[in-house]
Amino acid sequence: MNIWLLGYEFPETIMIFGEKQINFLCSQKKASLLEAVRETVQDVIGADIIMHVKAKSEDGTTQMDAILHSISSQRKSPVIGYIAKEAPEGKLLETWADKLKNSGLQLGDITHGISDILAVKDQNEIMNVKKAAYLTASTLKNFVVPKLEKVIDEEKKVTHSSLTDETEKAMLEPAKVKVKLKSDNIDICYPPIFQSGEKFDLRPSAVSDDDTLYYDSASVIICAVGSRYNSYCSNVARTFLIDSIPMQSKAYEVLLKAHEAAIDALKQGNKISAVYQAALAVVEREAPELVSNLTKTAGTGIGLEFRESGLLLNSRNDKVLKAGMVFNVSLGFQNVVAKTSKLKRNFSLLLADTVIVTSEGRNVVTQLISKALKEVAYSFNEDEEEEKLKVKAESISKEALQSKATLRSDNQEISKEELRRQHQAELARQKNEETARRLAGDGVANGDNRSAVRASSDLVAYKNVNDLPPTPKEMMVQVDQKNEALLLPIYGSMVPFHISTVKTVTSQADTSRHSYIRIIFNVPGMPFASSDANVSKNQSAIYLKEVSYRSKDSRHITELNQQIKTLRRNVMARESERAERATLVTQEKLVVAGNKFKPVRLPDLWIRPSFGGRARKLPGTLEAHMNGFRYSTTRQDERVDIMYGNVKHAFFQPAEKEMITLLHFHLHNHIMVGNKKTKDVQFYVEVMDVVQTLGGGKRSAYDPDEIEEEQRERDRKNKINMDFQNFANRGERYLDPTAVQGSRPGIRSTAQRAWVSWCSLQIISLHSSNIMLFG
Template sequence: MSRSAYNSACSQMPTYKACNVGIIDEEKKVKHSKLSEEIEQVLADPQKIQVKLTAANLDIAYAPIVQSGGQYDLKVSAASDDRRLEYDVILCSLGARYSMYCANIARTFLVDPVKQQEEEYKALLQAQETAINALVEGAPMSAAMAAVVKALQDAKQGHLVEHLPKNVGFGMGLEFREAINLLKPGNERRVAAGMVFNVAVGVSGLEVKIGGKPRSYALLVADTVVVKPGGATPEVLTAACNKAWSDVAYFFKDEEAEPAVPVKAERPGRDHSNVANKKTNLRSEDQTFKVQEEQRRKQKENQEDLLKRVNEETLRVLRHNQDENNQGGSGAGRQVSEVVAYRSISDMPSVRDLAIQVDQKKESVLVPIYGVMVPFHILTIKNATNNQDGDHAYIRLNFNFGPGFEPGTCYPNAVFLKELSFRTSDTRHAVRVVQEIKVLRSNVSQREREQAERATLVQQERLVKSKGRMYTLPDVWIRPNFGGKGRKVTGQLEAHSNGFRYSSPKGETLDIMYRNIKHAFYQPAENEMICLVHFHLINPIMVAKKKTQDVQCYAEVMDSVQTLDAGRRSMYDPDEIEEEQREREQRNKINKIFQQFVRRIQQDVWERDFGDLNLEFEIPFRELGFHGVPHKSTAFIMPTVNCLVELVESPATVVAMPAVAIVNLERVGFNLRNFDMVIVFKDLTKDVFRIDAIPSQSLDTVREWLSSMDIKFYENKVNLNWKQVLKSIVDDPEAFEADGGWSFLDMEGDSGEEEEESEEGDPEFQADGDDSEDAGASSEDFSDSDDESLVDSDEAEGEGSEEEDEEEEEEGKDWEELEEEAKRDDRERHVSDDEEENRRSKQKRKGGSGGGRDAKRSRR
């Protein structure tokens, strides 16, 4: 295991400590997020933290976490918010990677603490030490948690036990957090030599009265330790960063001078106004965060309630699918095993030459084998190739073969032909035969696909034309279009007794039955070029020989292509202003026509005659929309009452939220600009639907919308292989139920147990780990010899040792020494600059008078 990772993590803490002292002493107003960014920048340059490491191998394990002011989250998935640093109890957590090996450290700094906080902190240190000592070779991992509880009770701090998290650390290595190596009660996995653990003992939700007012605070101490062989005491790799009470407690307040604060004459009014304003601002910020905390709490409770319901629904669907599979059923369409080239030998055509022939009528290929023409149906041939070799050509026929081939499952004991190769001297015949085989295969495959699609179509009722008043939407286009040649023309959408009919001047018609409409949408043109109505169908219909489940009628409110003349228009060009006015009037006119049509259909047709269908035109909520890539291009995706839609780009995106089981937000965190959304349907046989590259600024909007829709969602840091995940769930529903259902996605959770802390950080961090036991087990394969070799190589690369790093830590300079050193460097640099300038001026005089080689070289 590389010790360089621990050196890099440990070396950051003094940097933060120095910054922290300076900020508190000068009463600077610094945000948590800003301080986190400054620490992260220091880590990017190893020279700044006085560690001899290769910068290319150094990276952060997570963004540094800085917390204060009564709002604390002890999990490593927490994030530094935008609140200002307060001078009470300050928590800082740092993680680093070196050559992909991880390390973690956390410290608590207390400003003007009271006696109660001192006693609790010292008890916490003792508890962490006992937990570290419990991690000996062969001991169960649950021993660490038991040791912490006993140590707190022995120190007469038993009230801290109920404030402990569910675990006191986890295993780490190449993966930051190994889910199966949690230091929690009930984990009976044995500790092995060479294992590395992050032992983090913390308590939250504590209160203390200071100045007669209760204040909330938390305490946290975390170190990285390695287990030694033979039952020896584990080694604390981050021990170079001190954590004793004298090193983390700071006293800035003069308690005797406190009563003099209200006296105006003792200090300028500026200081008193700053203190008052600071208190006022903090109160307003606390009120804001109380509201945010309440929203987070409600969201967390909602998500916890949803987990049980989602698991039950998924299990019910899985068992139903199992029953259907056991009953069996016949697939739609013609099976390859049912295909016959010729019923008898007499049906085969007579040929004069023993050469490859293509029978277009019977859709077969005849090949000569041992002087006999043997037929093969075109559906059995995968492809055909022709390779020229001088005066000869080689024809190669590849047949469908393998476990995915349908006859292979029907006749498992049969022997199948994989390929045939023929050599011919007639190269033109070879080219013609291969071309005929390709064309025939393409035509037959397309016909089979169309027949299979039509076989799955549901018979629709016949359209009953309206005898009375008929509502019409004129001059609209349709998507998907009817195809064919010629210029595309607009048509009109008519509302009849039991359905819509779209008709074009060419006589093309398309009927959409009301009872086949699952969702209907109306989207006015605001920031788009078109105004549209869209129908998402229950059963697909055929449009231009293609099966589709979405039909859209739209009108263009302005020309999407404009001709640019060579002249330049002025900002106040009357023609341009008039053109913009016409476009605005055209947009308003078309929006009004569509709105009237939608309102009349809703009130006079659907509500009056088809109330049992509960049909309603849904309008997307633009304020809840976000950008993403649902298919191939970026689009603006918006929620509606029941769906998530994107209707402007083609193909349209319509996701019915009642059919959604869970949503997994991937690539969340690590300061990434984008994240991905994976929608998993209740029907697990369907592929998941992905929306990629969603801006991170929309993350809170997506979370709130999913919670309002009662959709269970998780957050991860990596993309999962969903084909394998769904396949394992469908193949083994019992294992899925035994493992806690969908809780395996909660990678920050405790093996399926619901977290009692904030939902916001739970899945976010564990994505750096694994969604299965494979990740956690990977670190168990490390041997002692491998660890030692890694240590040696990394120490050699860094040209230093752990002892040297510790000496550098002890010899760190204070701010006054650093300032004097900076001034001395500036003076030396000034002198060297003057010498350089004098040298250059002499060279110029010499080159100008002599015209030597330097002058010629510069001219050249």
Template sequence: MVTVTRASTRTLQRHHPLLQDAPPGRTSPLKVERSRLLTQKRTLKVGLTSSRTEEVISEPSKFGHKFRSENVDICYPPVFQSGGIYDLRPSAQSNDDPLYYDAMAVIICALGARYLSYCSNIARTFLIDADSSQEKAYKTLLEAHQAAINALRPNVKLSAAYEAALAVFNKKAPELVPYLTRNAGTGIGIEFRESALALSPKNERTVKPGMVFNVALGLQKLANPGGKDAKTKEYSLLLSDTVVVREKDAEVATASCTKEFSDIAYSFKDDDEEDEEAAAEDKKRPTRAAPPADAPPAKAFLRSDTGEVTKEAKRKEKQAELAKQKNDETYRRLAAQASGQTVGTTAVRSTGDIQAYRRVDDIPTGKELMIEIDERNEAVLLPIYGLMVPFHISTIKSVSNQIQQDGAHAYIRINFNVPGTGFAAAYAPAQKYPDAIFLREVSFRSNDVRHSAHVVQLLKTTKRMMAQRETEKADRATLVTQEKLMLAKGRPITLPDLSIRPSFPGRGKKLPGALEGHANGFRYVAGNFKSGERLDIMYRNIKHAFFQPAQNNLITLLHFHLHHPIMVGNKKTKDVQLYTEVREGVESLDGGRRSMYDPDEIEEEQRERERRNKVNTDFQQFVRRIQELWEKDFRNLDLEFDIPFRELGFPGVSYKSTGFIMPTVNCLVELIEMPFLVITLNEVEIVNLERVGLNVRNFDMVIVFKDFKKDPAHIDAIPTSSLDTIKDWLNSMNIKYYENRLNLNWKEILRTITSDPEHFIKEGGWEFLNMDASDESASSDESSGYAPTDEEEEDSDSSEEDSEDESVVDSDEEGSDDEDSDEEEEEGLTWDELEAQAKKADRERDPSDDSDDERQRRKVKARPADGGRGPPPKRVRR
């Protein structure tokens, strides 16, 4: 409700000329409108103004706002009053008289809007060339209105609001007390007017946190002795705001629409005098000679007149403020974490105490010496020197089956985990038995190709199942204990015919289910209620909830992003999605092509449209009922279903495939393709737009989180046409963004920042990302934006060699080859040195692979023949 109130206020500010503020150096829209109407001898009808404002509320998407039209409605027709006829009651209506805005005129505007059935209200009074008495009356009303708002605190009587306003009038302007309204407003919610919560002097009820009030205070039928005609002899004043009571004080939800006297008072006298003076000056100036006939026509306007420069300047000004604020926040957070900084570790299975069999007698004895797999004890028995030697499955690294070319026999090769291969020093058995000798690999020859393939397949299956079980066990060990689900006393709120992602294993994968809303959480049941799969989601564990109706996609969905992960079957996840397909994702091709006017085709489209509307309506009703439950019993959790803003969405690659990424009120999401993308905006530090300005068709977005231990999120291949939309959205969300021409190494950047925060701030903080600041620094800092020391470069190289998952293409071998070739070019190896290298390579090879004659032939070939080319000249290293 607070959101729609602010949106309604912004809508009124943006689309009604009376509420627009003039940019620096430009004329107020009200003054421009007045001059245009007077010049053309036209008037502005009050009824037309009211209907235009109602259109803005009913169709917010047409004016660039983020609300869906079906969720927004008006509480009452917008009210505009002027010309001495005023009615301060909520039931007042606009007449069809022209809007009066001559000297000492008073214009009252009131607007009420609904969002998801919740009401909000705002009213403002505008003064035209006000005299001293009107100015005094308005300023006193403004102070009294603020006093009434400040009096709305928890455990205070409702009458205190009116008494606070009355005290201001008794002190500042007692002569205005008889003209004061009878109360200071009423409660507001699903009903526009809650009479039981009226802010009257006799109401003894107490204020409680979470209450919402329409604080409306006015002065009725004030006399104006200085009025020139009947339309200015009498006037009224009205101020109204939607106020939410918090735990300690009250919050004005409509505060974005100003009500200070300097902002609502307009003067046309000064403008008329300035126009006369400017006209006199123009007469004194010499006239400019007319251009020649063949001269090109002059431009009729500048680019700044279109608002592009002003818009970009405002955006840069706000980004400059955010840059300083973000640098200060980053330094304070890093300084606070410096003392208690810890390095996260990943829990892995310790293989130091694994046992396949407790005693030798437990080892099964086979009649034949052949490879056997004991699935029960997760062990493999290998025949070695006539004995069956057991090995636990966890000690095996890999297994392969190589069938020879003749197809008559195969080799089974088993590689074991040993120190120095992958596990390195962290291998638990190596730490427990440092002096032990480890078996690296064994190979067996089999004459039965089918049997060897069966053994290898069974061994791989057993190893995979053990790994899945251990992973699930480790995931469950890290889960946070959830509260138990309390079933609803009556019939729960139910949404049927749903599928779930990630899906349940086994038969539950394809079974449809139903989502039930209970007292403290959801329960999803797939299949039979008694024997089907179940999943409980507690309300307190929900971090974000999303409702995305089917629009340009095949599903309508509810998505829950959780604080703590839960297990869905055997999968650990923080994202759970329930969805329904509104139409089939396949098309039958056996019927051939049909005409667009084919009755069957039209009927099929109509059925799909009706099904989509029905599914969206069912989801929307479920969301509304759950939202009412949350507002009633879980107000402190601030839970609300967010609906993505498709108008602000853009295509991009967040994982492997292209998806349509859309912002919500609190997040940036992509909920169609798996894995899902959910980024909480409050956790974002900065956003870096990379590959911008290279005349390419797309660019990349890197989202850096406040937790520098968390890897930045990457969204790649965003069309350049979406750049301005993204920058406007980031600016509106108070998120600092930078633009770069290069892709940066963020792992190295974050490591450098956390290692020395003071140096980071001293060097300008995040401003090293500013592309406009210095083009030279951008070209010299291609890899990380910093100049790392030699030690940092060595650490970076070693970390890149150890990691195999950072790049799809393994470039270690290419880098080493380049280094060797550079070294040869610098120094120039002699034939003797090349021969020494060949000998070293021969010693490292398996001696069984080559014979002595072959090695001798290679040795002869390495030497130059008589009269042949001599060794290359040595180069002096510079």
């Protein structure tokens, strides 16, 4: 209440509000600060302020008696309202609480009334919530996610509590998470929460334990982060799936739909109970077996308090939603029993976002960190991923077959069986043709992506025996990074294996202080093994399927395991990129404009998709040359050429209702941006900062500095829009850029759908961009 009323916290201060008087009991220093509101209170509500100053040596009982006497003299039977749920802190407040109980006056709990007053936030409060939400989401996106990816990728051992400490430090230093906010105004709502393994607690009061982060196959990691800006709270929680099983993926998709349904129900005029009912309806429809695991609430109101109890999102709260209310929409599945041996016992899922109710709908202010399944599901086991893809392809074929077999005939079952036999015959024919081509030495060609897999004859680590490294004195497993080979001691000799022949490698320790490393190779006959023409040619060859080694040096085994996995991952990534590049349509070479014809340039742009990598992202320059565009940064390897003839559609979207101005190119044929294959490339500039520091104080709408700052923002936005427009206009000689003519809000998110004369499109979010033609 102190912060909401006065903008500052006044500890050891008692405030009593009456119809005609406001009494303050505090020290002399606080009384001098509170004198500033005397005239304002008198002019606005016509009440007098009475100061009761307590000396340091006094306990305040004399002043308390004077206040109670004043209250009793104003009415015959006065009722004193107080916040019952808050325990008094400090000796002064404890003495006051005892005085009230023994005064004989009637007391009433006004907790819900105060909650209703604080429920609807004004514009300054909304801005504080947005800044807190931006900090929270940025912490999760720019620190937590990269940290987890690095830990899992390098197989480090870290505890939940250590992750909590590191995340808290990063949040309190906003520059570390790429946020421009004053650290003096920042605090945490609660220590960040990290949970994994088999112990999950989805309550807001949960804490991180000292257990080691568990990220084996089919594991779940829950992260929850909450921050404050100028004492206003925000919260976000995400669940990350590691090599998830189908049951986990389905449960997450159901939770995601339920969470979106709850957010969609946050509309002005709806009852609060409709929010939880919307989420419950989705779970009952999509996965009724998970209803018992659903959390009993969908979150609470949030603001100066992390949990505004009067705005609990459950099925019994019939209060009406109003514009300006802010909610922490938190939904999860607790202790779902897994039907697989991969999990220890059970798993839990949690999603939370900070949402503002507006007159036009709702605003998810933590949407910076995505919660889509493809963004939170990580796959580190390539072989299992291939198996899933094959099973998925088979299921799609079956679904297509079932749809074709839906006939209005009495002989429907016979039709299905006939279609099945025809499908099996077609698969057999394709398999026979593929085998014939493979035996002929042509490989698997004609459109199959597996044609890019190298035959074993290409996997040559050493051309002759003399190229092998000298045999060490101690026969130990070695990794040759340069030649991409694994050297194994077998019967007194170092036998080389190309790293591409390794399927999996694992290490473990036993109770006798020995460590084991187990290496499994790709051999013929293994399920989902990569096709290799030499397997069919060399039917009589002998293959090594797996090998295990024991060592007393556990550290060496761990380092060896990491080296093999890293080398294999790098080689697989390189071969995958090589295969992607092999499928690209050959483009003409860029003719660079000479000194005589200076190219049109657009500097300080960002590109999507990004080049990738762990290095710091850099802006670049887009240039229009003789036969195409070139985008480049200061790094030599970050360069993209787009030929004019390869541009199918070009769109220019100025920053009207969005925070960015962009040029979007939809191409005829794929190109490579870094190591990513794409047909959509866009270049953009942020016209203004998403969050701006206002100095922490309240500023008037007519403040000259505020007006001047807003004018600078408008000038910058207009300049950027004009630069992009000029670039697009000067490019008309090579292609016909289409300017976006208008936009309207999307259905399921805050993204704007735009339109031109011949299509509707959404290109702000590139990962979900789409173009819908008219007519």
